[in-house]
Structure formats: C-alpha cells, structure tokens
Amino acid sequence: MDPLKADPEKGxxxxxxxxxxxxxxxxxxxxxxxxxxxxxxxxxxxxxxxxSAFSLESRGIQRVSFEERHPLTSxxxxxxxxxxxxxxxxxxxxxxxxxxxxxxALSFRDAALCAVFGSLIGSVPVAYIATxxxxxxxxxxxxxxxxFGWWPNKLVVVLNIIVLLGYALINCVVAGQILxxxxxxxxxxxxxxxxxxxxxxxxxxxxxxxxxxxxxRYAFIPQLVVVSILYGVSSxxxxxxxxxxxxxxxxxxNRISFFSLCLSAAITYAGVAADYFVYxxxxxxxxxxxxxxxxxxxxxxxxxxxxxxxxxxxxxxVTSYSDAYEVSQGALLVEGFSSLGDFGKFCGVVxxxxxxxxxxxxxxxxxxxxxxxxxSARQIPRFVWNTIGVIIYAVCALAGRNNLSEIFTNFxxxxxxxxxxxxxxxxxxxxxxxxxxxRGWDWEAWDQRDKLPVGIAALIAFLIGWAGAILCxxxxxxxxxxxxxxxxxxxxxxxxxxxxxxxxxxxxLRWLELRKFKR
Numbered sequence: 421m422d423p424l425k426a427d428p429e430k431g432x433x434x435x436x437x438x439x440x441x442x443x444x445x446x447x448x449x450x451x452x453x454x455x456x457x458x459x460x461x462x463x464x465x466x467x468x469x470x471x472s473a474f475s476l477e478s479r480g481i482q483r484v485s486f487e488e489r490h491p492l493t494s495x496x497x498x499x500x501x502x503x504x505x506x507x508x509x510x511x512x513x514x515x516x517x518x519x520x521x522x523x524x525a526l527s528f529r530d531a532a533l534c535a536v537f538g539s540l541i542g543s544v545p546v547a548y549i550a551t552x553x554x555x556x557x558x559x560x561x562x563x564x565x566x567x568f569g570w571w572p573n574k575l576v577v578v579l580n581i582i583v584l585l586g587y588a589l590i591n592c593v594v595a596g597q598i599l600x601x602x603x604x605x606x607x608x609x610x611x612x613x614x615x616x617x618x619x620x621x622x623x624x625x626x627x628x629x630x631x632x633x634x635x636x637r638y639a640f641i642p643q644l645v646v647v648s649i650l651y652g653v654s655s656x657x658x659x660x661x662x663x664x665x666x667x668x669x670x671x672x673x674n675r676i677s678f679f680s681l682c683l684s685a686a687i688t689y690a691g692v693a694a695d696y697f698v699y700x701x702x703x704x705x706x707x708x709x710x711x712x713x714x715x716x717x718x719x720x721x722x723x724x725x726x727x728x729x730x731x732x733x734x735x736x737x738v739t740s741y742s743d744a745y746e747v748s749q750g751a752l753l754v755e756g757f758s759s760l761g762d763f764g765k766f767c768g769v770v771x772x773x774x775x776x777x778x779x780x781x782x783x784x785x786x787x788x789x790x791x792x793x794x795x796s797a798r799q800i801p802r803f804v805w806n807t808i809g810v811i812i813y814a815v816c817a818l819a820g821r822n823n824l825s826e827i828f829t830n831f832x833x834x835x836x837x838x839x840x841x842x843x844x845x846x847x848x849x850x851x852x853x854x855x856x857x858x859r860g861w862d863w864e865a866w867d868q869r870d871k872l873p874v875g876i877a878a879l880i881a882f883l884i885g886w887a888g889a890i891l892c893x894x895x896x897x898x899x900x901x902x903x904x905x906x907x908x909x910x911x912x913x914x915x916x917x918x919x920x921x922x923x924x925x926x927x928x929l930r931w932l933e934l935r936k937f938k939r
Contacts, residue, residue, distance in 0.1 A: 461799045477628020480802045481791045483866050484557040489701040496700060499637060500550075500709055503696060504716030506640040507689075509647060509724055510778035511771050512587075512594045515749040516685055517728025521735070522745070524674040525665035528658060528733050534679040535725040536718075542686030542836075543717035545843045549690045550713045553697030554704035556863045560694040561789050564842070566861060567849045569875020572882070576842060577792045580691040583835045584782035584789070585813045587688065591779045592618055592817035597750025598772035602765040606747075610821045613772065618814040621779040625787065625810075626803045629699065632784055639777035640720075646767045646774070651727055653764070654756035657734035657741065666908065673907030677894055680912040684836025686721060687915075690843055692785040731756050783809055834895060840915040841885035844923040845878050852927055853934070874937045877929035885922030889914035 490496070520531030552563050561580055565573045596613030600606050624635050664671045697709065731752055734741045744755035753771065757764030787806035791798045797805075853859055865871035894903040894910035902917070903910040 476626065476803065477630060478801070479628075480798060481559055481562055481788050483562070483863065484698045486557075486702060488699070489554075489557070490699045492701050492704055496704075497708060497712060499633060500697070500712040501716040502640060503633070503636045504713055505720045506636040506638075506643070506777045507781055508717060508720035508778065509640055509643045509774070510591070511598060511724075511750070511753060511775050512591050512778055513685065513721060513724035514647075514728035514731070514753055514771075515594050516681070517725035517730075518732040518745075518749050518752065519681065520678050520729050521732040524678045526671075526674055526678060527662055527664045528660045528729060530664050530671070530675055531678060531729045531733075532726055534675055535682045535729060536722050538679040538682030539686045539721035539725065540714075540718045542683035543714055543721065545687055545839075545847075546689040546693045546717055547710045547713035548847070549843075550693040550697055551706040551709050553694035554700035554709065555702055555706070556694070556861070556866075557698050557702065558694070558863060558866050559698065559785070559788050560690070560692050561792055562866050563694055564846070565866065565872050567846050567873065567875075568878040568882075569873045570869045572875035572879040574793060575879070575882075576691075576838075577789050579835070579838045581786050581789050581809075583688050583691060583839070584786040585809060585816070586835060587782045588621075588779055588786075588809070588813040589817045589820065591775045592814060593821050594750055595772045595775040595779075596817070596821060597748040598754055598768055598775075601744070601748065601751040601754040602768040602772070606751075610748075611818055614814060614817045614821065617773070617776055617779060618810055618817075620773075621776050621783050622807060622810040624776070624780055625783045625806045628784070628802070629696070632696070632780055635780065636777060639774065642770050643774040643777070646770045647723060647727060649760075649767055650753075650756050650771075651730075653759050654727070654731055654734070657738045658730035659733035659737060662733070662736075670907035670909065673894070673909055673911035676906065676911040676913065677909070680836070680915055682721070682725065683915060684839075686717060687836055687839050687843070689717070689781075690839050692781060695785050695788060696781070727756075728753075783813075834893070837886065837889040837893065837914045837918050838882075840919040841882055841889065841922045844885065844919045845881055845926050848923060848926050849878075849930065853930060871939065873939055874933060877926060877933040880929055881922045881926035884925050885918040888921035889918030892917040 517531070517535060520526045520535065521528075524531075526534070549560055549563075552558070552560065556563055561573070561577050564576050567573075568576055592614045593610070595617040596610035599613030599616065600608050600610045624631055664674065666674065693713070697704075700709075731741065732745075735745050735752070736742070740755055740758065741752060744751040750772075754765070754768040757767045760767065783806060786809040787802045787804075790805040790808070791800070791802065854861060862871060891900045892902045892912075893900050893914035894912040899910040900914070903913055906913075
C-alpha cells in the first residue's frame with residue numbers, strides 16, 4: 421500500500437483527494453495554539469499537505485505503522501544492495517583514498533589493505549542498524565531512544581546532525597572542485613559547483629523517501645561506468661612498488677590511523693541506516709538485509725577507495741598529477757581522465773554529479789533528526805528542516821572549500837568516535853537486556869517518555885567511552901598520550917578504546933538502572 425495514500429489509524433487505502441483532505445483536517449491538531457508559533461508553523465504545514473498531492477513525503481519522525489508498509493518483493497532485496505552502492509560509489513570516497521599516500525605516506529599495498537578491511541569492519545554496524553528499520557518502523561535516532569532514553573538521546577541526535585551536515589559539506593567541496601577542474605581554464609569557481617550540487621540535492625530530498633529510493637536505484641550506473649573508465653585510463657600511472665615511508669613504528673601508526681579513517685567513513689552511516697528501510701514490512705528477514713547491506717557497502721567503498729589510492733601514488737612520478745594535486749584533490753581526479761580529452765571532461769562532470777547520490781542520505785536524515793530535538797521542532801515539516809540543513813552545509817562548504825584535506829583527516833575521524841561508542845551500547849542493550857533478559861521492545865512507545873529508559877546508564881557509559889577516545893585519538897591538532905606512544909605521529913586508537921570502555925561499563929550500569937527505575 422502506498423504510504424502517501426493510507427490512513428495509518430484505520431489501515432484503509434484512500435484516494436489521493438481523500439488522503440489530501442484527511443491530512444488537511446489533521447493539521448490543526450498538530451498546532452493547537454493560536455499564538456506566534458501557530459501563525460508561523462501552520463502555513464508551512466499547509467504547504468506540506470498541498471505538496472503531498474505531488475508525492476512529497478509528509479511523514480516526519482513518526483513511526484511507520486504495519487498498514488503503511490510496502491510488500492516485500494525481490495526488487496526490495498536488490499534495492500537494499502543497490503542503495504548502498506549508489507551512495508558510496510562516489511568521488512568523495514575516491515578523494516578519501518588519496519589521503520593514504522599523501523598524508524600517511526603509505527604504499528599502495530598497505531593503503532589498499534587498510535582501506536578494504538577498515539571500510540569492511542566499519543560497514544558491519546551499518547548493516548546491523550539497517551535491519552532495525554523494517555522491524556521497528558522507526559528511524560535510527562528514534563530507535564536510539566530505547567537505549568539512551570528521552571533526554572540523553574538528544575545529545576546523540578546533535579552529534580549525528582553534525583556528522584550528517586559535515587559529510588554533506590565534504591561532498592559539496594569535492595563536487596565543486598571537480599566541476600571547477602573540468603571547466604575551460606578552470607573558469608568556473610568551486611563556489612558555483614557547490615551551489616549546483618546543493619540545489620539539486622535539495623530538490624530530491626524535499627520530496628522524501630520515494631524520490632530518494634528512485635534516484636538511488638539508478639544513480640550507481642553512470643558512476644560505475646565512469647569509475648571503471650578511470651581505472652582503465654589511469655592505472656598505468658599507479659606506483660605499486662614504492663614502500664611506505666618512515667621507521668617501523670611510524671609506519672604502524674600511519675597504518676592504524678588510515679585504517680581508522682576508512683572505518684570512520686563507513687561507520688558514520690550507522691546513525692541513519694534504519695531510516696531508509698522503515699517502509700519494509702516487519703516480517704522482512706534480518707539476515708538477507710544485513711548481508712545485502714554489508715555487500716553493497718563493502719563493494720562500493722573498496723571500488724572507490726582503491727582508485728583514489730592509485731591516483732595518489734602517481735603524484736611523485738607524474739608531473740601532471742602533481743600539478744593537479746597542487747590545485748585540489750578534485751583536480752587530480754579529473755587529471756586521471758585527461759588522456760581521453762573532452763570525453764574525459766565529460767566523465768569528470770558525471771563523477772561530480774554522482775556526488776549527489778552521496779549527498780542525499782545525510783540531507784534527508786538530518787531533516788528528520790532536527791525534529792527529535794524538541795516537541796516544537798517536530799511541528800515544523802521535514803522539508804523545512806531539509807532546507808535549513810542544505811543552507812548550513814552549503815555555507816560551511818563555501819567557507820572551507822580550500823581546506824578539504826584538513827576537514828577529512830580531522831572531522832571524519834573525530835566524528836567516528838561517538839558512533840563506535842554508541843554502537844557498543846546499542847548492541848549490548850539489544851543482546852543482553854532485550855534478548856537474554858527477554859525484556860523485548862515496545863515499538864509503539866517511541867514517543868512515550870515514561871516507557872523509555874531513563875538513559876543514565878547509557879549516558880555515563882557514553883561519556884566514559886569518550887574519555888577513552890580522547891586519550892587515544894591522533895589528530896592534527898591533538899594527539900592523546902596513549903596514541904602518542906606509537907611512532908612519530910601517533911596512532912589513532914580512539915574508535916577501539918572508546919568502544920571497549922563503553923562496552924565494559926554499560927552492562928553493570930544498566931543493571932543498576934533497571935533495579936532502580938524498572939525501565
């Protein structure tokens with residue numbers, strides 16, 4: 421049944437006109453007050469209801485009821501795989517791979533192994549969280565309420581919003597660099613490229629999940645073609661023999677840091693993975709969804725990261741690569757197509773526009789997460805929050821367009837820490853307290869504060885995990901005392917120590933919380 425033509429309370433299908441009238445009639449109940457807030461929000465809600473006739477998704481963070489789910493078909497399984505391939509077979513991950521030889525001085529072999537296994541391990545939690553969408557009908561940050569409770573979960577939501585908008589910022593800069601590089605004599609500024617991809621992304625995400633899935637269903641095809649071409653024309657310049665630079669301890673530290681960076685690039689999707697499968701039926705088997713998600717993530721990350729690593733290994737030996745990298749990482753990517761002439765520039769444009777597939781998920785999910793910050797925020801339609809998110813990351817991208825490498829190495833790894841800590845707590849709540857202790861899940865209580873955990877145990881474990889991460893992080897601006905023990909530049913161990921510390925303290929804290937508060 422089409423979610424835009426269903427009455428979630430009666431479970432019956434409505435005509436488009438009837439559905440429109442029903443939603444119009446429900447609008448006043450969302451903002452009963454007649455004050456300033458009503459005068460601002462009510463017109464926005466009426467715009468949303470009017471646009472629903474054109475397939476705009478009017479749902480925000482509300483749970484998707486059983487009657488609104490789509491039937492499970494063979495295409496649903498294929499869509500699970502294709503979705504993640506489209507999202508991650510993107511230029512942003514190619515430029516991430518470039519950091520291995522240029523920033524961490526790793527050989528092709530070392531970098532490739534770190535990239536493949538780092539992204540694979542980081543993808544496991546994402547695939548796990550993706551399975552919660554069909555089972556619960558709730559978005560990932562709503563599911564998080566069942567672990568962190570009402571108030572502490574708002575901290576998690578804020579961190580997730582920062583991750584999503586930060587990722588979008590990076591995508592915009594990469595796309596802007598590529599579009600600038602393919603323009604005649606680089607006459608198009610990076611600013612124009614950033615604005616172009618931000619506007620297109622806003623258009624897709626405004627209409628919601630249906631257009632989202634339709635776009636991602638086909639977005640991987642041109643990307644797969646042009647990235648395969650890039651492999652074919654640039655691989656002759658890859659340096660497969662030069663070893664990693666530095667003494668043995670420094671090389672080990674650099675390997676760990678790049679491995680952690682690739683893990684962070686993947687694991688940050690865990691905070692949104694369930695969002696895209698809430699319309700799948702609750703009977704959807706978890707194992708196939710997990711495996712297909714994991715395969716889609718691992719294959720796309722590997723394909724993109726390896727070509728980036730290869731391009732960057734050619735910088736010391738190929739003058740044109742070196743000159744292009746001095747301009748930007750996006751320019752180096754375009755230079756990889758240079759032997760194809762004008763067709764190579766066309767491939768560069770396709771690659772740049774392919775970034776939109778990677779921009780759509782964080783933009784869409786940030787619009788939902790904003791609604792979790794306060795009851796009043798929930799009254800504002802999702803498409804308004806999407807618009808605000810696009811404005812925020814576009815402005816930040818314009819400001820940081822000349823510092824992509826620094827944003828990558830500092831922001832991305834830093835944001836991976838909290839997701840690793842969050843995953844440790846969520847998994848233990850699921851396995852120990854919901855399964856072994858048979859407490860189960862009441863998915864209809866997603867918005868009932870008194871039926872959710874208090875969240876004290878999760879918050880304390882989260883903060884303790886952060887303490888461990890700070891001691892063991894290795895960033896440009898700060899190296900923790902434990903991380904500093906490995907090599908000249910430290911080793912980024914924050915993900916692993918933060919995860920471990922949180923996992924150690926959460927079970928006893930949660931047991932005490934249950935004894936005291938009974939929930």
